[in-house]
Amino acid sequence: MADDADRPSITASAFTSALSQAANGVSVVTTSHEDMEAGLTVSSMCSVCADPALLLVCVNLDNEFCTLADKSGRFAVNILPSHCMELAMVFAGLSEIPEQSRFDTGHWTSLSTGAPVLSNALVALDCELDSSLVKGTHRVFFGKVVDVRTTSGEPLLYTDRRFAVVEPVPL
Numbered sequence: 001m002a003d004d005a006d007r008p009s010i011t012a013s014a015f016t017s018a019l020s021q022a023a024n025g026v027s028v029v030t031t032s033h034e035d036m037e038a039g040l041t042v043s044s045m046c047s048v049c050a051d052p053a054l055l056l057v058c059v060n061l062d063n064e065f066c067t068l069a070d071k072s073g074r075f076a077v078n079i080l081p082s083h084c085m086e087l088a089m090v091f092a093g094l095s096e097i098p099e100q101s102r103f104d105t106g107h108w109t110s111l112s113t114g115a116p117v118l119s120n121a122l123v124a125l126d127c128e129l130d131s132s133l134v135k136g137t138h139r140v141f142f143g144k145v146v147d148v149r150t151t152s153g154e155p156l157l158y159t160d161r162r163f164a165v166v167e168p169v170p171l
């Protein structure tokens with residue numbers, strides 16, 4: 001019998017196809033350093049632990065966010081409300097708007113660290129970069145949450161390769 005270490009992973013297409021069936025919230029993760037800003041749409045954000053308050057986000061190594069977040073040591077996770085699909089498209093590079101003009105969409109402010117925070121984010125989590133590690137094509141950023149701002153509303157979701165909104169199940 002093959003040793004566990006010899007067992008190959010499933011293919012990338014089988015993996016992405018399987019994971020596309022999961023439903024995830026959508027966030028725009030942002031950072032800034034000196035006069036530069038970077039941000040991208042992610043579905044990989046999740047909680048790590050509550051004490052200390054730690055979250056993680058996985059970002060493709062090709063994305064400028066990786067370099068800037070390393071330099072600045074800070075980033076913000078902006079959990080999007082259901083009406084922000086257009087902004088999600090802009091920060092995913094799926095609109096006509098060029099990368100350097102992404103922050104012209106939406107109104108941006110900041111909390112404690114100075115990382116860009118979307119004024120109408122459902123939740124904004126302001127993070128100091130705790131640590132990061134590279135796995136394959138992506139870097140996993142661990143953020144210590146040092147400030148938070150919450151509003152009320154419904155989250156934007158992504159499932160089956162499209163955006164979706166919550167439909168509560170009647171009790």
Ligand SMILES: Cc1cc2nc3c(=O)[nH]c(=O)nc-3n(C[C@H](O)[C@H](O)[C@H](O)COP(=O)(O)O)c2cc1C
Nearest residue numbers: 040041042043044058059060063091092093099158
């Ligand atoms: C719903 C959704 C979720 C995404 N999640 C991630 C993610 O977790 N990590 C990542 O690196 N890219 C993710 N992407 C892709 C990036 O948003 C996109 O590739 C990136 O913004 C484009 O690269 P650029 O910023 O260099 O133009 C996601 C895209 C969409 C539409």
